[in-house]
Amino acid sequence: MHGRKYSLWPVIVTPYNLPPSLCMRREFLFLSILVPGPEHPKRSLDIFLQPLIYELQMLWEHGVEAYNVSCHQNFMMRAVLMWTISDFPAYGMLSGWSTNGRFACPYCQDVTNAFQLRNGRKSCWFDCHRRFLPSRHPYRRSRTLFTKNKKVFDAPPPEIDGSAILDQLRDFGAEMTAYCGGNGHEPVSGAGEVHNWHKKSIFWDLPYWIDHLLRHNLDVMHVEKNFFENIMNTVLNVQGKTKDNMKSRLDLADICSGRENMEVSPDG
Ligand SMILES: [Zn+2]
Incomplete structure:
Protein backbone atom coordinates (compact mmCIF):
# COMPACT_ATOMS: atom_id res chain seq x y z
CA MET A 1 0.00 0.00 0.00
CA HIS A 2 2.89 2.36 0.59
CA GLY A 3 5.16 1.17 -2.20
CA ARG A 4 3.17 2.26 -5.23
CA LYS A 5 6.01 4.16 -6.83
CA TYR A 6 8.27 1.09 -6.58
CA SER A 7 5.78 -1.36 -8.04
CA LEU A 8 7.16 -4.15 -10.18
CA TRP A 9 6.06 -7.66 -11.14
CA PRO A 10 8.20 -10.53 -9.84
CA VAL A 11 7.80 -13.93 -11.54
CA ILE A 12 8.71 -16.73 -9.17
CA VAL A 13 9.17 -20.40 -10.06
CA THR A 14 9.00 -23.13 -7.44
CA PRO A 15 9.57 -26.91 -7.80
CA TYR A 16 6.37 -28.81 -7.08
CA ASN A 17 7.76 -32.28 -6.50
CA LEU A 18 8.43 -31.28 -2.93
CA PRO A 19 6.19 -31.71 0.13
CA PRO A 20 3.68 -28.83 0.31
CA SER A 21 5.39 -27.52 3.42
CA LEU A 22 8.60 -26.97 1.46
CA CYS A 23 7.20 -25.60 -1.85
CA MET A 24 6.76 -22.10 -0.51
CA ARG A 25 9.95 -21.94 1.58
CA ARG A 26 12.30 -19.17 0.62
CA GLU A 27 15.11 -21.50 -0.46
CA PHE A 28 12.84 -23.14 -3.06
CA LEU A 29 11.35 -19.96 -4.50
CA PHE A 30 13.37 -19.00 -7.58
CA LEU A 31 13.01 -15.43 -8.70
CA SER A 32 13.25 -15.85 -12.48
CA ILE A 33 11.96 -12.57 -13.95
CA LEU A 34 11.54 -9.04 -12.63
CA VAL A 35 9.21 -6.93 -14.74
CA PRO A 36 10.11 -3.33 -13.93
CA GLY A 37 7.46 -0.77 -13.00
CA PRO A 38 6.03 1.60 -12.23
CA GLU A 39 3.94 1.36 -15.41
CA HIS A 40 1.77 -1.69 -15.81
CA PRO A 41 3.40 -4.06 -18.36
CA LYS A 42 -0.02 -4.97 -19.80
CA ARG A 43 0.29 -7.15 -22.88
CA SER A 44 4.04 -6.67 -23.09
CA LEU A 45 4.34 -9.01 -20.11
CA ASP A 46 4.89 -11.76 -22.67
CA ILE A 47 8.03 -10.02 -23.94
CA PHE A 48 9.47 -10.10 -20.43
CA LEU A 49 8.53 -13.76 -20.10
CA GLN A 50 10.40 -14.81 -23.26
CA PRO A 51 13.65 -15.85 -21.51
CA LEU A 52 11.71 -17.93 -18.98
CA ILE A 53 9.64 -19.62 -21.69
CA TYR A 54 12.84 -20.34 -23.64
CA GLU A 55 14.40 -22.04 -20.62
CA LEU A 56 11.23 -24.01 -19.94
CA GLN A 57 11.28 -25.25 -23.54
CA MET A 58 14.91 -26.34 -23.02
CA LEU A 59 13.98 -28.11 -19.81
CA TRP A 60 11.22 -30.00 -21.60
CA GLU A 61 12.95 -30.92 -24.83
CA HIS A 62 16.59 -31.44 -23.85
CA GLY A 63 16.86 -31.16 -20.08
CA VAL A 64 19.88 -29.85 -18.23
CA GLU A 65 22.54 -31.81 -16.44
CA ALA A 66 21.97 -31.70 -12.69
CA TYR A 67 23.47 -33.37 -9.64
CA ASN A 68 21.50 -35.76 -7.47
CA VAL A 69 22.88 -35.37 -3.96
CA SER A 70 21.29 -38.54 -2.55
CA CYS A 71 22.84 -40.91 -5.15
CA HIS A 72 25.92 -38.81 -5.88
CA GLN A 73 25.40 -38.86 -9.63
CA ASN A 74 24.66 -36.51 -12.45
CA PHE A 75 21.38 -36.84 -14.34
CA MET A 76 19.47 -35.02 -17.06
CA MET A 77 16.86 -32.96 -15.27
CA ARG A 78 13.67 -32.26 -17.20
CA ALA A 79 10.88 -30.03 -16.01
CA VAL A 80 7.37 -28.98 -16.96
CA LEU A 81 5.54 -25.83 -15.99
CA MET A 82 2.39 -27.07 -14.28
CA TRP A 83 0.43 -23.84 -13.97
CA THR A 84 0.53 -20.22 -12.87
CA ILE A 85 -0.73 -18.75 -9.60
CA SER A 86 -1.66 -15.07 -9.49
CA ASP A 87 -4.32 -12.59 -8.47
CA PHE A 88 -7.31 -11.99 -10.73
CA PRO A 89 -5.91 -9.02 -12.76
CA ALA A 90 -2.67 -10.92 -13.44
CA TYR A 91 -4.77 -13.96 -14.47
CA GLY A 92 -5.89 -11.87 -17.44
CA MET A 93 -2.31 -10.90 -18.28
CA LEU A 94 -1.06 -14.49 -18.07
CA SER A 95 -3.93 -16.30 -19.78
CA GLY A 96 -4.76 -13.75 -22.49
CA TRP A 97 -8.43 -13.81 -21.46
CA SER A 98 -9.26 -10.40 -19.99
CA THR A 99 -10.79 -10.67 -16.53
CA ASN A 100 -12.85 -7.51 -16.92
CA GLY A 101 -16.48 -7.02 -17.85
CA ARG A 102 -19.31 -9.47 -18.37
CA PHE A 103 -17.11 -12.22 -19.83
CA ALA A 104 -14.61 -12.06 -16.95
CA CYS A 105 -14.85 -15.80 -16.21
CA PRO A 106 -12.41 -17.68 -18.47
CA TYR A 107 -14.38 -20.93 -17.99
CA CYS A 108 -17.92 -19.70 -18.62
CA GLN A 109 -16.71 -17.36 -21.39
CA ASP A 110 -19.76 -16.06 -23.29
CA VAL A 111 -22.02 -18.77 -21.84
CA THR A 112 -22.65 -16.63 -18.78
CA ASN A 113 -25.71 -15.18 -17.13
CA ALA A 114 -23.74 -12.19 -15.87
CA PHE A 115 -25.65 -8.95 -16.14
CA GLN A 116 -25.20 -5.28 -15.43
CA LEU A 117 -26.76 -3.88 -12.27
CA ARG A 118 -29.41 -1.39 -13.25
CA LYS A 151 -36.13 -21.15 -11.74
CA VAL A 152 -32.94 -22.49 -13.29
CA PHE A 153 -32.93 -25.43 -15.72
CA ASP A 154 -29.70 -24.57 -17.57
CA ALA A 155 -26.81 -27.01 -17.71
CA PRO A 156 -23.37 -25.81 -16.59
CA PRO A 157 -21.21 -24.28 -19.36
CA PRO A 158 -19.36 -26.78 -21.55
CA GLU A 159 -15.77 -27.58 -20.61
CA ILE A 160 -13.27 -26.14 -23.06
CA ASP A 161 -10.07 -28.08 -23.72
CA GLY A 162 -6.76 -26.78 -25.01
CA SER A 163 -7.41 -27.44 -28.69
CA ALA A 164 -10.78 -25.66 -28.49
CA ILE A 165 -9.05 -22.62 -26.96
CA LEU A 166 -6.48 -22.64 -29.76
CA ASP A 167 -9.33 -22.80 -32.28
CA GLN A 168 -10.91 -19.75 -30.64
CA LEU A 169 -7.62 -17.83 -30.71
CA ARG A 170 -7.20 -18.69 -34.38
CA ASP A 171 -10.80 -17.84 -35.32
CA PHE A 172 -10.71 -14.46 -33.58
CA GLY A 173 -7.34 -13.62 -35.09
CA ALA A 174 -5.60 -13.46 -31.72
CA GLU A 175 -2.60 -15.41 -33.00
CA MET A 176 -1.17 -12.28 -34.56
CA THR A 177 -0.61 -10.81 -31.10
CA ALA A 178 2.11 -13.39 -30.49
CA TYR A 179 4.10 -12.27 -33.58
CA CYS A 180 3.72 -8.59 -32.91
CA GLY A 181 4.14 -8.81 -29.14
CA GLY A 182 3.87 -6.06 -26.63
CA ASN A 183 1.13 -3.51 -26.86
CA GLY A 184 1.71 -2.65 -30.49
CA HIS A 185 -0.70 -5.08 -32.10
CA GLU A 186 -4.24 -4.39 -33.24
CA PRO A 187 -7.03 -5.22 -30.79
CA VAL A 188 -8.42 -8.73 -31.23
CA SER A 189 -11.66 -8.56 -33.22
CA GLY A 190 -14.79 -8.95 -31.11
CA ALA A 191 -12.93 -8.60 -27.81
CA GLY A 192 -15.31 -7.53 -25.05
CA GLU A 193 -18.33 -8.13 -27.31
CA VAL A 194 -18.40 -11.86 -28.03
CA HIS A 195 -15.28 -13.02 -26.15
CA ASN A 196 -12.53 -11.62 -23.93
CA TRP A 197 -9.37 -12.80 -25.72
CA HIS A 198 -6.94 -9.91 -25.93
CA LYS A 199 -3.85 -11.88 -26.96
CA LYS A 200 -2.46 -15.34 -27.53
CA SER A 201 -0.46 -15.94 -24.37
CA ILE A 202 3.20 -16.87 -24.70
CA PHE A 203 2.54 -19.95 -22.56
CA TRP A 204 1.08 -21.59 -25.69
CA ASP A 205 4.68 -21.75 -26.96
CA LEU A 206 5.18 -24.57 -24.46
CA PRO A 207 4.47 -27.77 -26.43
CA TYR A 208 2.52 -29.36 -23.59
CA TRP A 209 0.39 -26.31 -22.71
CA ILE A 210 -2.45 -27.57 -24.92
CA ASP A 211 -2.69 -30.77 -22.87
CA HIS A 212 -2.96 -29.18 -19.43
CA LEU A 213 -6.32 -29.49 -17.70
CA LEU A 214 -5.63 -26.48 -15.49
CA ARG A 215 -3.39 -23.65 -16.67
CA HIS A 216 -3.97 -20.75 -14.33
CA ASN A 217 -4.84 -20.56 -10.64
CA LEU A 218 -5.99 -17.76 -8.43
CA ASP A 219 -4.06 -17.06 -5.27
CA VAL A 220 -6.66 -17.55 -2.52
CA MET A 221 -4.93 -15.09 -0.24
CA HIS A 222 -5.55 -12.18 -2.62
CA VAL A 223 -9.14 -13.15 -3.34
CA GLU A 224 -10.04 -13.60 0.31
CA LYS A 225 -8.39 -10.37 1.39
CA ASN A 226 -10.59 -8.32 -0.98
CA PHE A 227 -13.66 -10.31 -0.07
CA PHE A 228 -12.97 -9.93 3.65
CA GLU A 229 -12.35 -6.18 3.34
CA ASN A 230 -15.60 -5.67 1.45
CA ILE A 231 -17.59 -7.56 4.06
CA MET A 232 -15.90 -5.81 7.01
CA ASN A 233 -16.26 -2.37 5.43
CA THR A 234 -19.94 -3.07 4.87
CA VAL A 235 -20.65 -4.57 8.31
CA LEU A 236 -18.78 -1.74 10.05
CA ASN A 237 -20.32 0.80 7.66
CA VAL A 238 -16.99 2.41 6.78
CA GLN A 239 -17.88 5.59 4.95
CA GLY A 240 -16.79 5.58 1.34
CA LYS A 241 -16.01 1.86 1.45
CA THR A 242 -19.25 0.21 2.50
CA LYS A 243 -21.15 -1.62 -0.24
CA ASP A 244 -24.44 -0.82 1.50
CA ASN A 245 -25.48 2.29 -0.35
CA MET A 246 -28.52 3.66 -2.10
CA LYS A 247 -27.74 2.01 -5.41
CA SER A 248 -27.10 -1.42 -3.95
CA ARG A 249 -30.37 -1.27 -2.02
CA LEU A 250 -32.26 -0.35 -5.15
CA ASP A 251 -30.58 -3.20 -7.04
CA LEU A 252 -31.34 -5.62 -4.23
CA ALA A 253 -35.03 -4.76 -4.35
CA ASP A 254 -34.87 -5.04 -8.12
CA ILE A 255 -33.45 -8.54 -8.20
CA CYS A 256 -34.34 -10.33 -4.97
CA SER A 257 -37.61 -11.11 -3.29
CA GLY A 258 -38.00 -11.06 0.50
CA ARG A 259 -39.89 -8.62 2.64
CA GLU A 260 -36.97 -6.59 3.95
CA ASN A 261 -35.84 -5.88 0.40
CA MET A 262 -39.24 -4.96 -0.91
CA GLU A 263 -39.83 -2.41 1.81
CA VAL A 264 -36.80 -0.35 0.83
CA SER A 265 -37.78 2.93 -0.75
CA PRO A 266 -35.44 5.24 -2.69
CA ASP A 267 -35.05 7.50 0.34
CA GLY A 268 -33.65 4.83 2.65
ZN1 LIG B 1 -17.58 -19.09 -14.61
Whole structure:
Protein backbone atom coordinates (compact mmCIF):
# COMPACT_ATOMS: atom_id res chain seq x y z
CA MET A 1 0.00 0.00 0.00
CA HIS A 2 2.89 2.36 0.59
CA GLY A 3 5.16 1.17 -2.20
CA ARG A 4 3.17 2.26 -5.23
CA LYS A 5 6.01 4.16 -6.83
CA TYR A 6 8.27 1.09 -6.58
CA SER A 7 5.78 -1.36 -8.04
CA LEU A 8 7.16 -4.15 -10.18
CA TRP A 9 6.06 -7.66 -11.14
CA PRO A 10 8.20 -10.53 -9.84
CA VAL A 11 7.80 -13.93 -11.54
CA ILE A 12 8.71 -16.73 -9.17
CA VAL A 13 9.17 -20.40 -10.06
CA THR A 14 9.00 -23.13 -7.44
CA PRO A 15 9.57 -26.91 -7.80
CA TYR A 16 6.37 -28.81 -7.08
CA ASN A 17 7.76 -32.28 -6.50
CA LEU A 18 8.43 -31.28 -2.93
CA PRO A 19 6.19 -31.71 0.13
CA PRO A 20 3.68 -28.83 0.31
CA SER A 21 5.39 -27.52 3.42
CA LEU A 22 8.60 -26.97 1.46
CA CYS A 23 7.20 -25.60 -1.85
CA MET A 24 6.76 -22.10 -0.51
CA ARG A 25 9.95 -21.94 1.58
CA ARG A 26 12.30 -19.17 0.62
CA GLU A 27 15.11 -21.50 -0.46
CA PHE A 28 12.84 -23.14 -3.06
CA LEU A 29 11.35 -19.96 -4.50
CA PHE A 30 13.37 -19.00 -7.58
CA LEU A 31 13.01 -15.43 -8.70
CA SER A 32 13.25 -15.85 -12.48
CA ILE A 33 11.96 -12.57 -13.95
CA LEU A 34 11.54 -9.04 -12.63
CA VAL A 35 9.21 -6.93 -14.74
CA PRO A 36 10.11 -3.33 -13.93
CA GLY A 37 7.46 -0.77 -13.00
CA PRO A 38 6.03 1.60 -12.23
CA GLU A 39 3.94 1.36 -15.41
CA HIS A 40 1.77 -1.69 -15.81
CA PRO A 41 3.40 -4.06 -18.36
CA LYS A 42 -0.02 -4.97 -19.80
CA ARG A 43 0.29 -7.15 -22.88
CA SER A 44 4.04 -6.67 -23.09
CA LEU A 45 4.34 -9.01 -20.11
CA ASP A 46 4.89 -11.76 -22.67
CA ILE A 47 8.03 -10.02 -23.94
CA PHE A 48 9.47 -10.10 -20.43
CA LEU A 49 8.53 -13.76 -20.10
CA GLN A 50 10.40 -14.81 -23.26
CA PRO A 51 13.65 -15.85 -21.51
CA LEU A 52 11.71 -17.93 -18.98
CA ILE A 53 9.64 -19.62 -21.69
CA TYR A 54 12.84 -20.34 -23.64
CA GLU A 55 14.40 -22.04 -20.62
CA LEU A 56 11.23 -24.01 -19.94
CA GLN A 57 11.28 -25.25 -23.54
CA MET A 58 14.91 -26.34 -23.02
CA LEU A 59 13.98 -28.11 -19.81
CA TRP A 60 11.22 -30.00 -21.60
CA GLU A 61 12.95 -30.92 -24.83
CA HIS A 62 16.59 -31.44 -23.85
CA GLY A 63 16.86 -31.16 -20.08
CA VAL A 64 19.88 -29.85 -18.23
CA GLU A 65 22.54 -31.81 -16.44
CA ALA A 66 21.97 -31.70 -12.69
CA TYR A 67 23.47 -33.37 -9.64
CA ASN A 68 21.50 -35.76 -7.47
CA VAL A 69 22.88 -35.37 -3.96
CA SER A 70 21.29 -38.54 -2.55
CA CYS A 71 22.84 -40.91 -5.15
CA HIS A 72 25.92 -38.81 -5.88
CA GLN A 73 25.40 -38.86 -9.63
CA ASN A 74 24.66 -36.51 -12.45
CA PHE A 75 21.38 -36.84 -14.34
CA MET A 76 19.47 -35.02 -17.06
CA MET A 77 16.86 -32.96 -15.27
CA ARG A 78 13.67 -32.26 -17.20
CA ALA A 79 10.88 -30.03 -16.01
CA VAL A 80 7.37 -28.98 -16.96
CA LEU A 81 5.54 -25.83 -15.99
CA MET A 82 2.39 -27.07 -14.28
CA TRP A 83 0.43 -23.84 -13.97
CA THR A 84 0.53 -20.22 -12.87
CA ILE A 85 -0.73 -18.75 -9.60
CA SER A 86 -1.66 -15.07 -9.49
CA ASP A 87 -4.32 -12.59 -8.47
CA PHE A 88 -7.31 -11.99 -10.73
CA PRO A 89 -5.91 -9.02 -12.76
CA ALA A 90 -2.67 -10.92 -13.44
CA TYR A 91 -4.77 -13.96 -14.47
CA GLY A 92 -5.89 -11.87 -17.44
CA MET A 93 -2.31 -10.90 -18.28
CA LEU A 94 -1.06 -14.49 -18.07
CA SER A 95 -3.93 -16.30 -19.78
CA GLY A 96 -4.76 -13.75 -22.49
CA TRP A 97 -8.43 -13.81 -21.46
CA SER A 98 -9.26 -10.40 -19.99
CA THR A 99 -10.79 -10.67 -16.53
CA ASN A 100 -12.85 -7.51 -16.92
CA GLY A 101 -16.48 -7.02 -17.85
CA ARG A 102 -19.31 -9.47 -18.37
CA PHE A 103 -17.11 -12.22 -19.83
CA ALA A 104 -14.61 -12.06 -16.95
CA CYS A 105 -14.85 -15.80 -16.21
CA PRO A 106 -12.41 -17.68 -18.47
CA TYR A 107 -14.38 -20.93 -17.99
CA CYS A 108 -17.92 -19.70 -18.62
CA GLN A 109 -16.71 -17.36 -21.39
CA ASP A 110 -19.76 -16.06 -23.29
CA VAL A 111 -22.02 -18.77 -21.84
CA THR A 112 -22.65 -16.63 -18.78
CA ASN A 113 -25.71 -15.18 -17.13
CA ALA A 114 -23.74 -12.19 -15.87
CA PHE A 115 -25.65 -8.95 -16.14
CA GLN A 116 -25.20 -5.28 -15.43
CA LEU A 117 -26.76 -3.88 -12.27
CA ARG A 118 -29.41 -1.39 -13.25
CA ASN A 119 -28.45 1.12 -10.56
CA GLY A 120 -24.88 0.22 -9.59
CA ARG A 121 -23.94 -0.21 -13.29
CA LYS A 122 -21.37 -2.89 -12.41
CA SER A 123 -21.20 -6.37 -13.90
CA CYS A 124 -22.83 -8.85 -11.54
CA TRP A 125 -22.59 -12.63 -11.24
CA PHE A 126 -25.40 -13.03 -8.76
CA ASP A 127 -27.32 -16.29 -9.26
CA CYS A 128 -24.95 -17.53 -11.96
CA HIS A 129 -24.10 -20.67 -10.02
CA ARG A 130 -27.35 -22.63 -9.63
CA ARG A 131 -26.76 -24.21 -13.04
CA PHE A 132 -23.80 -26.10 -11.57
CA LEU A 133 -26.12 -27.93 -9.13
CA PRO A 134 -27.46 -31.44 -9.84
CA SER A 135 -30.48 -31.16 -12.14
CA ARG A 136 -32.99 -32.11 -9.44
CA HIS A 137 -31.54 -29.94 -6.68
CA PRO A 138 -34.33 -28.05 -4.83
CA TYR A 139 -32.43 -24.72 -5.10
CA ARG A 140 -32.88 -24.85 -8.87
CA ARG A 141 -36.65 -24.56 -8.40
CA SER A 142 -36.65 -21.88 -5.68
CA ARG A 143 -38.40 -18.67 -6.72
CA THR A 144 -37.56 -16.80 -3.52
CA LEU A 145 -34.02 -17.66 -2.37
CA PHE A 146 -32.21 -16.25 -5.43
CA THR A 147 -33.40 -14.08 -8.32
CA LYS A 148 -37.07 -13.51 -7.63
CA ASN A 149 -39.47 -15.68 -9.62
CA LYS A 150 -36.62 -17.40 -11.47
CA LYS A 151 -36.13 -21.15 -11.74
CA VAL A 152 -32.94 -22.49 -13.29
CA PHE A 153 -32.93 -25.43 -15.72
CA ASP A 154 -29.70 -24.57 -17.57
CA ALA A 155 -26.81 -27.01 -17.71
CA PRO A 156 -23.37 -25.81 -16.59
CA PRO A 157 -21.21 -24.28 -19.36
CA PRO A 158 -19.36 -26.78 -21.55
CA GLU A 159 -15.77 -27.58 -20.61
CA ILE A 160 -13.27 -26.14 -23.06
CA ASP A 161 -10.07 -28.08 -23.72
CA GLY A 162 -6.76 -26.78 -25.01
CA SER A 163 -7.41 -27.44 -28.69
CA ALA A 164 -10.78 -25.66 -28.49
CA ILE A 165 -9.05 -22.62 -26.96
CA LEU A 166 -6.48 -22.64 -29.76
CA ASP A 167 -9.33 -22.80 -32.28
CA GLN A 168 -10.91 -19.75 -30.64
CA LEU A 169 -7.62 -17.83 -30.71
CA ARG A 170 -7.20 -18.69 -34.38
CA ASP A 171 -10.80 -17.84 -35.32
CA PHE A 172 -10.71 -14.46 -33.58
CA GLY A 173 -7.34 -13.62 -35.09
CA ALA A 174 -5.60 -13.46 -31.72
CA GLU A 175 -2.60 -15.41 -33.00
CA MET A 176 -1.17 -12.28 -34.56
CA THR A 177 -0.61 -10.81 -31.10
CA ALA A 178 2.11 -13.39 -30.49
CA TYR A 179 4.10 -12.27 -33.58
CA CYS A 180 3.72 -8.59 -32.91
CA GLY A 181 4.14 -8.81 -29.14
CA GLY A 182 3.87 -6.06 -26.63
CA ASN A 183 1.13 -3.51 -26.86
CA GLY A 184 1.71 -2.65 -30.49
CA HIS A 185 -0.70 -5.08 -32.10
CA GLU A 186 -4.24 -4.39 -33.24
CA PRO A 187 -7.03 -5.22 -30.79
CA VAL A 188 -8.42 -8.73 -31.23
CA SER A 189 -11.66 -8.56 -33.22
CA GLY A 190 -14.79 -8.95 -31.11
CA ALA A 191 -12.93 -8.60 -27.81
CA GLY A 192 -15.31 -7.53 -25.05
CA GLU A 193 -18.33 -8.13 -27.31
CA VAL A 194 -18.40 -11.86 -28.03
CA HIS A 195 -15.28 -13.02 -26.15
CA ASN A 196 -12.53 -11.62 -23.93
CA TRP A 197 -9.37 -12.80 -25.72
CA HIS A 198 -6.94 -9.91 -25.93
CA LYS A 199 -3.85 -11.88 -26.96
CA LYS A 200 -2.46 -15.34 -27.53
CA SER A 201 -0.46 -15.94 -24.37
CA ILE A 202 3.20 -16.87 -24.70
CA PHE A 203 2.54 -19.95 -22.56
CA TRP A 204 1.08 -21.59 -25.69
CA ASP A 205 4.68 -21.75 -26.96
CA LEU A 206 5.18 -24.57 -24.46
CA PRO A 207 4.47 -27.77 -26.43
CA TYR A 208 2.52 -29.36 -23.59
CA TRP A 209 0.39 -26.31 -22.71
CA ILE A 210 -2.45 -27.57 -24.92
CA ASP A 211 -2.69 -30.77 -22.87
CA HIS A 212 -2.96 -29.18 -19.43
CA LEU A 213 -6.32 -29.49 -17.70
CA LEU A 214 -5.63 -26.48 -15.49
CA ARG A 215 -3.39 -23.65 -16.67
CA HIS A 216 -3.97 -20.75 -14.33
CA ASN A 217 -4.84 -20.56 -10.64
CA LEU A 218 -5.99 -17.76 -8.43
CA ASP A 219 -4.06 -17.06 -5.27
CA VAL A 220 -6.66 -17.55 -2.52
CA MET A 221 -4.93 -15.09 -0.24
CA HIS A 222 -5.55 -12.18 -2.62
CA VAL A 223 -9.14 -13.15 -3.34
CA GLU A 224 -10.04 -13.60 0.31
CA LYS A 225 -8.39 -10.37 1.39
CA ASN A 226 -10.59 -8.32 -0.98
CA PHE A 227 -13.66 -10.31 -0.07
CA PHE A 228 -12.97 -9.93 3.65
CA GLU A 229 -12.35 -6.18 3.34
CA ASN A 230 -15.60 -5.67 1.45
CA ILE A 231 -17.59 -7.56 4.06
CA MET A 232 -15.90 -5.81 7.01
CA ASN A 233 -16.26 -2.37 5.43
CA THR A 234 -19.94 -3.07 4.87
CA VAL A 235 -20.65 -4.57 8.31
CA LEU A 236 -18.78 -1.74 10.05
CA ASN A 237 -20.32 0.80 7.66
CA VAL A 238 -16.99 2.41 6.78
CA GLN A 239 -17.88 5.59 4.95
CA GLY A 240 -16.79 5.58 1.34
CA LYS A 241 -16.01 1.86 1.45
CA THR A 242 -19.25 0.21 2.50
CA LYS A 243 -21.15 -1.62 -0.24
CA ASP A 244 -24.44 -0.82 1.50
CA ASN A 245 -25.48 2.29 -0.35
CA MET A 246 -28.52 3.66 -2.10
CA LYS A 247 -27.74 2.01 -5.41
CA SER A 248 -27.10 -1.42 -3.95
CA ARG A 249 -30.37 -1.27 -2.02
CA LEU A 250 -32.26 -0.35 -5.15
CA ASP A 251 -30.58 -3.20 -7.04
CA LEU A 252 -31.34 -5.62 -4.23
CA ALA A 253 -35.03 -4.76 -4.35
CA ASP A 254 -34.87 -5.04 -8.12
CA ILE A 255 -33.45 -8.54 -8.20
CA CYS A 256 -34.34 -10.33 -4.97
CA SER A 257 -37.61 -11.11 -3.29
CA GLY A 258 -38.00 -11.06 0.50
CA ARG A 259 -39.89 -8.62 2.64
CA GLU A 260 -36.97 -6.59 3.95
CA ASN A 261 -35.84 -5.88 0.40
CA MET A 262 -39.24 -4.96 -0.91
CA GLU A 263 -39.83 -2.41 1.81
CA VAL A 264 -36.80 -0.35 0.83
CA SER A 265 -37.78 2.93 -0.75
CA PRO A 266 -35.44 5.24 -2.69
CA ASP A 267 -35.05 7.50 0.34
CA GLY A 268 -33.65 4.83 2.65
ZN1 LIG B 1 -17.58 -19.09 -14.61
